[in-house]
Structure formats: C-alpha cells, structure tokens
Amino acid sequence: MTLPFTDLVRSLPESVPFVGPETHERQRGAPFKARIGANESVFGPSPKTVEAMCAAAQDAWKYCDAENYELKQALAKHHGVTAENIIIGEGIDGLLGLTVRLFVDPGDAVITSAGAYPTFNYHVDGHGGVLHKVPYKDDREDPEALLAAANEHRAKLIYISNPDNPMGTAHADAVIQDMMERTPADAVLCLDEAYFEFADPAVSPPLDTSVSNVIRYRTFSKAYGMAGARIGYAIGAPEMIKAFDKVRNHFGVNKIAQAGALAALEDKAFLSEVQSSVRRARERIKEIAAENGLKVIPSETNFVAVDCGRDGDYARKVLSLLVERGIFVRMPGVAPMDRCIRVSAGTDEDLDAFAKELPGALKDAAASD
Amino acid sequence: MTLPFTDLVRSLPESVPFVGPETHERQRGAPFKARIGANESVFGPSPKTVEAMCAAAQDAWKYCDAENYELKQALAKHHGVTAENIIIGEGIDGLLGLTVRLFVDPGDAVITSAGAYPTFNYHVDGHGGVLHKVPYKDDREDPEALLAAANEHRAKLIYISNPDNPMGTAHADAVIQDMMERTPADAVLCLDEAYFEFADPAVSPPLDTSVSNVIRYRTFSKAYGMAGARIGYAIGAPEMIKAFDKVRNHFGVNKIAQAGALAALEDKAFLSEVQSSVRRARERIKEIAAENGLKVIPSETNFVAVDCGRDGDYARKVLSLLVERGIFVRMPGVAPMDRCIRVSAGTDEDLDAFAKELPGALKDAAASD
Numbered sequence: 059m060t061l062p063f064t065d066l067v068r069s070l071p072e073s074v075p076f077v078g079p080e081t082h083e084r085q086r087g088a089p090f091k092a093r094i095g096a097n098e099s100v101f102g103p104s105p106k107t108v109e110a111m112c113a114a115a116q117d118a119w120k121y122c123d124a125e126n127y128e129l130k131q132a133l134a135k136h137h138g139v140t141a142e143n144i145i146i147g148e149g150i151d152g153l154l155g156l157t158v159r160l161f162v163d164p165g166d167a168v169i170t171s172a173g174a175y176p177t178f179n180y181h182v183d184g185h186g187g188v189l190h191k192v193p194y195k196d197d198r199e200d201p202e203a204l205l206a207a208a209n210e211h212r213a214k215l216i217y218i219s220n221p222d223n224p225m226g227t228a229h230a231d232a233v234i235q236d237m238m239e240r241t242p243a244d245a246v247l248c249l250d251e252a253y254f255e256f257a258d259p260a261v262s263p264p265l266d267t268s269v270s271n272v273i274r275y276r277t278f279s280k281a282y283g284m285a286g287a288r289i290g291y292a293i294g295a296p297e298m299i300k301a302f303d304k305v306r307n308h309f310g311v312n313k314i315a316q317a318g319a320l321a322a323l324e325d326k327a328f329l330s331e332v333q334s335s336v337r338r339a340r341e342r343i344k345e346i347a348a349e350n351g352l353k354v355i356p357s358e359t360n361f362v363a364v365d366c367g368r369d370g371d372y373a374r375k376v377l378s379l380l381v382e383r384g385i386f387v388r389m390p391g392v393a394p395m396d397r398c399i400r401v402s403a404g405t406d407e408d409l410d411a412f413a414k415e416l417p418g419a420l421k422d423a424a425a426s427d
Numbered sequence: 428m429t430l431p432f433t434d435l436v437r438s439l440p441e442s443v444p445f446v447g448p449e450t451h452e453r454q455r456g457a458p459f460k461a462r463i464g465a466n467e468s469v470f471g472p473s474p475k476t477v478e479a480m481c482a483a484a485q486d487a488w489k490y491c492d493a494e495n496y497e498l499k500q501a502l503a504k505h506h507g508v509t510a511e512n513i514i515i516g517e518g519i520d521g522l523l524g525l526t527v528r529l530f531v532d533p534g535d536a537v538i539t540s541a542g543a544y545p546t547f548n549y550h551v552d553g554h555g556g557v558l559h560k561v562p563y564k565d566d567r568e569d570p571e572a573l574l575a576a577a578n579e580h581r582a583k584l585i586y587i588s589n590p591d592n593p594m595g596t597a598h599a600d601a602v603i604q605d606m607m608e609r610t611p612a613d614a615v616l617c618l619d620e621a622y623f624e625f626a627d628p629a630v631s632p633p634l635d636t637s638v639s640n641v642i643r644y645r646t647f648s649k650a651y652g653m654a655g656a657r658i659g660y661a662i663g664a665p666e667m668i669k670a671f672d673k674v675r676n677h678f679g680v681n682k683i684a685q686a687g688a689l690a691a692l693e694d695k696a697f698l699s700e701v702q703s704s705v706r707r708a709r710e711r712i713k714e715i716a717a718e719n720g721l722k723v724i725p726s727e728t729n730f731v732a733v734d735c736g737r738d739g740d741y742a743r744k745v746l747s748l749l750v751e752r753g754i755f756v757r758m759p760g761v762a763p764m765d766r767c768i769r770v771s772a773g774t775d776e777d778l779d780a781f782a783k784e785l786p787g788a789l790k791d792a793a794a795s796d
Contacts, residue, residue: 061639061666062583062613064532070673078678080492093489102488111487111683115480118687119471119652120462123449148517151676163433184674214431244431270430283488286682297430304439305553307520309447312681313655314480318487 066164066186075176079386091384091415092408097223097253097361099283100405101335103318104328107284110321114314122313129316132323133291142296143267146311150252150275150290153302155181157273157292158215160301161246162187167211171199173224173392175250178217187214194395197355197363198227201237208245216241219250221257224390224400226357228261235263238272246298249274252290253359255281255329256336261358270295278315280360281332282322289315336360339403346413350420355398363390363398370396372423379419385412435533435555444545448755460753460784461777466592466622466730468652469774470704472687473697476653479690483683491682498685501692502660511665512636515680519621519644519659522671524550526642526661527584529670530615531556536580540568542593542761544619547586556583563764566724566732567596570606577614585610588619590626593759593769595726597630604632607641615667618643621659624650624698625705626727639664647684649729650701651691658684705729708772715782719789724767732759732767739765741792748788754781 079096083089094100103111126146134141147153154177162168164186170178172191182189190211192203199218208216218237221228234249241247251274254262265274277290289311292299322328343362344354355363366373370393377389377399389399401412448465452458463469472480495515503510516522523546531537533555539547541560551558559580561572568587577585587606590597603618610616620643623631634643646659658680661668691697712731713723724732735742739762746758746768758768770781 061530061615061670063529063670066532067529067670067673072669072672074493074672074677076493076677078490078493080496081494084496096490098490099488102485108484108487111484112481114655115477115484115683115687116471118477118480118655119468121447121465121467121648121654122657124443124445124447125450127449127453148676148679148681152679155676160432160436161430163435246430279490285490285678286483286487288491288679288681300441301430301432301436303441303443304436307517307524308443308445309654310517310521310657312517312657312684314484314683315681318484 075180090386092404092411093386094402094404094408095386095388097402098285101332103283104325106325107318107322111314111318114317121309122311122316124308129319132320137265139265139267143293144291145299145302146291148288148310150277151177153292154178156302156305158182158185159305161214167213168215169204169207169213170217173390173395197225205240208242213245215246215248217248221253221358225355225363226359226361228257228358231260231263247272252277252280256360257358267295270297273298278319287315287318289319336403342409343401350416361400361402363400365398373397373399375423376419379422383415385415444549459755461773461780462755463771463773463777464755464757466771467654470701472652473694475694476687476691480683480687483686490678491680491685493677498688501689506634508634508636512662513660514668514671515660517657517679519646520546522661523547525671525674527551527554528674530583536582537584538573538576538582539586542759542764566594574609577611582614584615584617586617590622590727594724594732595728595730597626597727600629600632616641621646621649622728625729636664639666642667647688656684656687658688705772711778712770719785730769730771732769734767742766742768744792745788748791752784754784
C-alpha cells in the first residue's frame with residue numbers, strides 16, 4: 059500500500075539538518091569527553107532557572123498559558139517594546155518553520171547564504187520554497203549580495219544571522235540597519251540574533267517595531283543555557299506577530315520552559331558570568347589553535363571557527379578524528395568556510411580535552427594524505 | 428506596508444482552538460477555585476516523574492536527543508512494537524499538525540465529526556484542507572458515517588477519537604478494528620487514543636503495525652499528568668513513521684519532557700492510582716449531577732459530560748455562570764451534545780467546589796430565561 063502523501067512530501071529527501079551528539083555516541087559506543095559541537099552553553103541554565111523549572115515540574119499537569127502572557131510582559135519590559143511585538147515559540151527552529159509557512163508557497167523564492175543555518179533551509183525545502191544562496195564574503199554573510207538576490211528573484215524571505223553561525227563573525231549594527239531599510243517592501247527580512255548576547259561591539263540595531271517586514275529571532279537556548287527546554291521568541295511589528303496565531307500550536311510551548319525563561323531573564327548576574335566565561339573560552343580556543351600553528355576567525359558568539367589551514371577535505375578529516383577521540387565538534391558545510399572546524403565555548407575541562415586531542419588529530423589528518 | 432503572506436494564510440481566521448484558563452483568570456481578575464475544564468490530570472505527574480524532570484532541568488543546556496532513542500526503545504517495549512513504529516512529538520497537537528502537513532494539500536478532503544477535537548480542524552484549515560463533518564450518533568462518533576463520507580469525498584484523512592472527546596464515550600475495540608479494516612486504501616485513519624488509559628472495557632484494538640494507513644496517537648498529557656511538558660507519540664507502520672522525519676523539528680521535543688516521560692512509563696503503580704482516582708471522580712461527578720436532577724453520559728475518559736437537560740443556550744448559560752463562580756469547565760460546541768457541560772476529573776476539593784457552585788449556576792441559568 060502506498061500512502062497518500064502530498065507530492066511535496068514525496069519530493070523531500072529523508073535528511074536531517076544535524077546529527078545529534080547522542081547519535082554519534084551510540085555509533086561510537088562511548089560518551090564524548092567534550093560536548094562542544096552544538097553551540098550549547100556548557101555553563102548551563104542559572105541555578106535560579108533550574109529552581110524555577112523544578113518548581114514548575116510539579117505543575118506539569120497543566121497546559122501552558124497559551125498566551126504566554128507573563129513571559130511576553132517580561133520580555134516586552136526587557137526590550138522596551140510591547141507584548142504585541144513578541145511571539146514565543148518552541149525555540150528559533152520552531153519559529154523559523156512557522157515564518158516560512160506564513161510566507162512561502164511552493165515555488166516562492168527565498169534568499170540565504172551558502173553555508174548558513176541548515177535548519178532554515180530545511181523549513182524552506184519543507185514548504186516547497188526555492189532557495190537561492192549567495193556566497194559568504196570574507197567569512198561573513200554578505201548583505202549586499204543577499205539584497206541583490208532578493209531583488210533579482212523577487213524573494214519572499216531573506217535570511218541572515220548576525221552574529222553569524224557557523225563562522226561567528228558579525229556585521230556592525232549600522233550595516234544591519236541599512237540592510238533592514240533596503241529590504242524590498244514585498245520581502246521579509248528574517249534576522250536571526252540567536253547569539254547577540256555574546257557580541258562585544260554593537261551588532262544589533264535598536265528594535266524598531268514600526269517596520270513590519272523585519273522579524274528578529276532571539277532565544278533562551280544560547281546565552282541562557284536552555285537549549286533543551288525549547289523556548290525562543292521573535293520580535294516584530296504587530297501585523298507580523300499576530301499572524302503567528304493563525305498557524306502556531308497555541309499550547310505548544312512547555313510550561314516548565316515558560317517558568318525557566320522568566321527566571322532566566324531576571325538573573326542578570328548569571329548572564330554576565332556566562333558572557334565572561336564565553337569570552338575566556340574564546341581566548342583559550344585561540345591559544346590552543348595557536349599552539350598548533352592554527353588561526354581562528356575572531357568570534358562574536360559562543361563558538362570559534364578554527365581555521366585548519368588547508369581545504370575542506372582536510373578539515374573534515376580533522377573533525378572526524380576529533381570525534382573519534384571523543385571531542386564533539388562540528389564544522390561549516392560549504393567552501394571556503396569548510397577549511398574550519400567550529401568549536402563551542404567549553405568549560406576548562408572541555409577545552410583541556412580539546413587541547414589534548416587536537417595535536418594528534420592534526421597529525422593523523424596530515425599523515426593520511 | 429502589507430506583508431507578503433500566502434493566500435492561504437490571508438484566508439485563515441484569527442481564531443484559537445481553545446481559550447486557556449489563564450486567559451479566563453486574567454479576564455476575571457481572580458484565579459479559578461477548580462481547574463477542571465481542560466481534561467488535564469489534576470492528580471499530577473508521578474513524584475518519580477517530577478524527580479526525573481528536576482534532574483533533567485540541570486541538563487537543560489543540552490539539546491534533546493533528536494532521535495528520542497531511549498524513549499522510543501522504552502515505548503516499543505511497553506507496547507510490543509519496534510522503535511521504527513514510533514514517532515515522538517510535542518504532544519498529540521503537534522503530531523496532528525505534522526500528519527495534516529504530510530497528507531493534505533489545499534483542497535483535499537478530510538473527514539471528522541461535527542463537534543470533535545477542534546485542534547485537528549485548526550490544523551486542517553491551516554493547511555487548506557476541506558473539512559467534511561458528519562454528525563455524532565447517540566453521543567458517539569459514528570464510524571459508518573465517517574467511512575461513508577471518506578468514500579464519498581475521496582478523503583485523505585479520517586479523524587476519530589476513541590474514547591471520544593468531548594463526550595467521553597467509546598466504541599468497543601471490535602468496532603474500531605472493523606473501521607481500520609474498512610478505511611479506504613487511499614485514505615489514512617487518524618485514531619486519537621489520548622484517553623485510552625482511562626477506558627475500563629476493551630476499546631483499543633491490538634496494535635497492528637503492518638497496516639500502513641492507520642496512525643494512532645497516544646500522549647503523556649492525560650493519564651501521565653504531563654500536559655504542560657508537551658510530549659506525545661504516534662504509532663504506525665515504518666513507512667508512515669519515517670515520513671515525519673521529513674517535516675518535524677528534529678530537536679523540537681524538550682529534554683526535560685523526554686526524561687519525565689521515561690520515568691512516567693516506569694511508574695506503573697502511580698498510573699494505577701490515577702486510574703482509580705479518575706474512576707472515583709467520575710462517580711462523584713455523577714452523584715453531584717444526580718443531586719441536581721441531572722444525568723451524565725457514561726464516560727471512558729478523565730472527564731464527564733453532564734447533561735444539563737435542556738438546549739445548548741441553557742448549557743452555555745450554566746457554563747458561563749460556573750466560570751463566573753470560579754469553576755473552570757468547558758462544553759461541546761455542537762448540538763445536540765452542547766446540552767452538556769464537560770467536567771474533568773478533579774480532586775475532592777475541586778469537586779467539592781463544583782458541587783457547591785452548580786446548584787446556584789443552574790438556578791440562575793433557569794431564572795434568566
């Protein structure tokens with residue numbers, strides 16, 4: 059019997075955007091010594107967040123507040139916007155999927171950068187959109203090229219992350235501001251700011267919720283250490299935000315994450331600590347790279363792209379040897395960025411393990427040529 | 428500026444399937460005395476589940492295992508199927524949405540019962556499907572009518588819940604087995620078994636994962652008391668289950684819920700206690716109804732439809748007066764079932780509060796005629 063899937067579903071590959079570390083561990087038959095590949099925050103959720111989630115676990119028999127009222131109020135205050143400018147969702151991944159669904163019919167053009175966030179592409183493919191990818195320029199996403207492609211293809215959506223994943227680079231706020239202003243009126247700019255809390259200079263233009271065709275994504279998964287709790291949000295004009303109510307799962311955000319996010323937002327001291335720890339880890343990764351004769355791409359995120367100094371095949375070999383040695387890291391998928399491996403900010407122990415295994419991985423990769 | 432939404436999104440109403448109790452509470456300016464309207468399990472998650480979720484909260488910085496490996500293994504063992512027969516999702520709501528997306532193109536016919544689960548309809552509308560609704564028969568969904576409509580309209584999907592929500596009735600397993608066998612080969616039967624753990628007689632036919640066009644939904648939201656944790660699953664043939672990997676958010680299930688579900692599944696003693704408590708609460712609701720001269724619809728779920736003995740307008744008045752008095756209950760949306768209000772199994776205190784407020788609500792409703 060053949061199931062009556064839609065033609066679109068039939069056409070989709072059985073691919074996954076990412077292989078999770080647990081999958082690797084099952085394949086390896088051993089746990090990783092360092093889990094520094096998924097840009098998770100090894101510094102964890104704050105103790106106050108954990109406490110709030112524990113308390114909420116008792117109440118897990120109740121569905122969440124479908125309006126996410128308290129969290130929206132808190133975020134509105136935090137960002138100086140109103141609750142009507144905020145939509146809460148099951149992480150940025152979930153919100154990106156809904157955004158694509160709101161705007162993309164089969165055949166519609168969508169612009170992103172070759173090598174940028176694969177999960178966005180997964181959603182575009184999943185809704186039958188046609189992706190047009192422009193190259194990175196000097197290891198950064200290229201606003202000019204993205205805008206030009208949007209105009210050329212009459213795109214519905216333009217995706218950019220700032221700071222960028224997987225390279226960790228960022229454009230100054232003025233560059234992004236200019237991009238927002240020049241986004242075609244019939245297109246929507248999807249500005250993924252998952253990592254903005256880690257950026258040292260000004261990379262995030264002021265929130266201007268009078269502009270309806272820009273939507274900005276933020277998350278509790280990164281700086282707040284709540285990736286597994288699945289809660290993120292987007293900020294935009296009321297016209298944009300209201301539309302999510304037409305397609306979202308109204309009771310889809312979990313109650314434990316709602317409680318944790320509220321506590322996380324209040325614990326500013328912990329956020330500062332994480333930001334310091336991440337800065338320290340970035341320095342340490344740079345030192346480890348230097349000890350091995352390698353350079354890093356300066357990072358505004360909680361990860362560092364380490365330039366292995368040769369081509370993608372070589373870096374893939376290094377990566378695979380690191381994974382074999384128990385170090386979970388990932389790497390960019392597209393040349394020339396795939397000369398790098400991407401190392402997330404780790405604890406001292408994580409980075410000690412990385413420092414210990416990197417020389418051998420580099421040596422074996424070179425030897426296998 | 429007008430945003431470039433798809434035509435389908437433009438056509439969708441700005442409706443929500445359900446108004447949450449927190450929204451009511453904000454409107455009332457006071458908390459409910461009894462929260463017995465959303466068929467949540469007031470008996471909570473088991474202490475072992477809470478403990479597991481607390482422990483997992485520490486680890487919330489990690490994304491979930493995207494393969495849900497351990498939980499799939501445990502569920503496979505629990506149900507005597509294989510992991511390839513199971514898809515884990517963000518509650519049945521999330522899985523219903525994905526199912527619709529897998530099969531329904533704009534214009535495709537979908538069959539359900541008038542008055543059945545609104546969130547399923549919300550997803551069908553949201554994907555442009557055309558709903559054909561058949562009437563309930565004697566307060567039960569009507570398999571014959573559903574099958575006839577499926578054949579007539581060449582439907583892609585047929586939805587039935589067994590036991591049923593909102594009436595709490597159920598068909599015997601043989602009736603459902605017959606329906607599965609007679610589902611047209613080019614249609615998929617969506618069998619929502621959210622409440623099956625509460626059914627006393629045999630209502631759930633054996634799991635037969637060799638039949639590819641039946642998918643059965645189960646959840647941790649009801650008997651396991653984890654509605655707010657957002658975790659449910661579906662069971663089907665590998666061909667069906669594998670397709671979800673094309674459209675789901677691979678890291679979408681939250682890690683805390685994964686841990687809680689594993690613990691919940693093992694705590695069989697607690698499940699038995701909940702089942703007993705629910706049976707007791709059903710009896711109590713029947714008694715309270717009788718004290719007020721009302722009858723109930725015999726229930727196989729964790730809620731009871733109380734027949735207010737007159738028409739929908741009267742029952743809506745009773746409901747609204749109960750809500751005003753601090754008792755959160757809901758009711759069926761379609762005649763003739765809307766002669767009832769739907770009362771979830773509560774604690775003794777919940778049902779005491781209901782017993783206290785019902786006479787006044789009935790009296791005032793009658794007086795306002």
